[in-house]
Amino acid sequence: MDIAILSVSLNVHSTKRIVEEGQKAGHYVELIDHTKCSVKLGEGKPQIYLGEENVTDEFDAIIxxxxxxxxxxxxxxxxxFEMNNVFSTARSLGIMRARNKIRTLQIxxxxxxxxxxxxxxxxxxxIGEQIExxxxxxxxxxxxxxTHGSGVILAESKKSAKSxxxxxxxxxTSILLQKYxxxxxxxxxxxxxxxxxVVASMKRISDLDDFRSNVHRGAETEAIKPTAKEQFIALNATKYLGLGVAGVDIMRSKKGPVLIEVNASPGLQGIEGATGVNVAQQIIQFVEKNGHRSRK
Incomplete structure (x- = not known):
């Protein structure tokens, strides 16, 4: 298959891993910097350009x-790409929904x-009433x-929260408040x-000086087997947002597991390192199963 990875750089670890596994499986894999893409609408079939190159009919699937x-x-x-009948591992609507935390939680x-x-x-x-x-x-x-824990703040007193x-x-600035x-x-x-x-799962434990448990912020990781309820949450959250690949974040509260957010472009370095699971290969196999050759 001819597969496009929509990413800004091959220097991104997760992008590099998916390219490696796609090539290892015998596919032609090309990096497409979506920030340099243009769409031309009007007469005839809509055209997608990468710079001056027309890539409208070049790929069987995109990631x-x-x-x-x-x-x-x-x-x-x-x-x-979707409207041009190219398979995508994430629907455009799903990407938009997952990026907005409020929209995700409303769904x-x-x-x-x-x-x-x-x-x-x-x-x-x-503000005081909102906190109460x-x-x-x-x-x-x-x-x-x-993303990656940025823009997440713990306010320990009403005074600091109000400020x-x-x-x-x-x-x-659009924000949301959540019970700690x-x-x-x-x-x-x-x-x-x-x-x-569910192909891989890990627990993330925050650094002693930081309540956020993101790997990008130095959190420790360990492989785990999620409970049946946690797997149910992850699978259905992914389905409801319209994603084929997702990283689902869950916390264990005294009332049971609760969904925190869903990432439409989950990082692979932390999860592959913690679990030993070849997630990039799983993504390529998903494309093989669902993509289709649209060109001779």
């Missing part, structure tokens, strides 16, 4: 690895997937589109879903 700063443009390029709440108590507002005049609706401090304050929230409101799950003790679970199966 999007869309960065946070260019989500809308990247999703639009993915959408055009999960409607579908009955357990989530932390969450509140979002743009009203700067009742979550049971008072401490509360977690998150940017709606942050931080007020600042974000004045900056016209103290019993999680700085740990969460990352589950990788490919297709309709």
């Amino acid at each position: 999007p690895r869309i960065g946070a700063k260019v989500t809308k443009h990247g999703a639009a390029i993915v959408k055009q 999960m709440a409607r579908k009955g997937i357990p989530i932390p108590e969450t509140l979002f507002s743009i009203n700067p005049h009742n 609706l979550l049971g008072g401090p401490p509360v977690i304050i998150k940017l709606q589109e942050g 931080i929230i007020d600042t974000f409101y004045k900056m016209d 799950i103290e019993e999680a003790n700085g740990e969460d679970i990352r589950i990788i879903v490919v297709g309709n199966k």
Whole structure:
């Protein structure tokens, strides 16, 4: 098959791994920098250009690895490939949904997937009441589109929470508030879903000086076997967002597991290192199963 990886650079570890496994399986794999792509609409079939090169009919499948700063443009390029009947491991709508934490949580709440108590507002005049609706401090304050733990703040007192929230409101920055799950003790679970199966799972334990358990922030990792409920959450969250590949983050609360967020372009370095599972190979096999040759 001819496969395009939509990513800005081959220097990104996860992109490099997927390219390696695709080539190892005998496929032609090319990096397509989606930030350099254009779509031409008008007469005839819509055309996709990489610079001056027309790549409209060059690929049988695409694997999007869309960065946070260019989500809308990247999703639009993915959408055009979809409309041109090219298989994608992530639907453009799924990429947009997963990138916005509020949209993800709204969908999960409607579908009955357990989530932390969450509140979002743009009203700067009742911040105290907003905090109390979550049971008072401490509360977690998150940017709606942050990644790798950036834009996630623990406010331990009402005074500090009000100050931080007020600042974000004045900056016209979209945030959400969540009840702090103290019993999680700085740990969460990352589950990788490919297709309709869980392929790898790990626990992430935060550094002593940081409550966030992201690998990019130095968290320790260990392979685990998720419970049946955790697997149910991960598989259904991925399905409800319309993703073929996803990293699903779950916390273990005293009321049971709760979904924190879903990543449409999960990193592979931490999960492959912790579990020994060849996730990149699983992604290529998913493409082989679902993609199709559209060109002779």
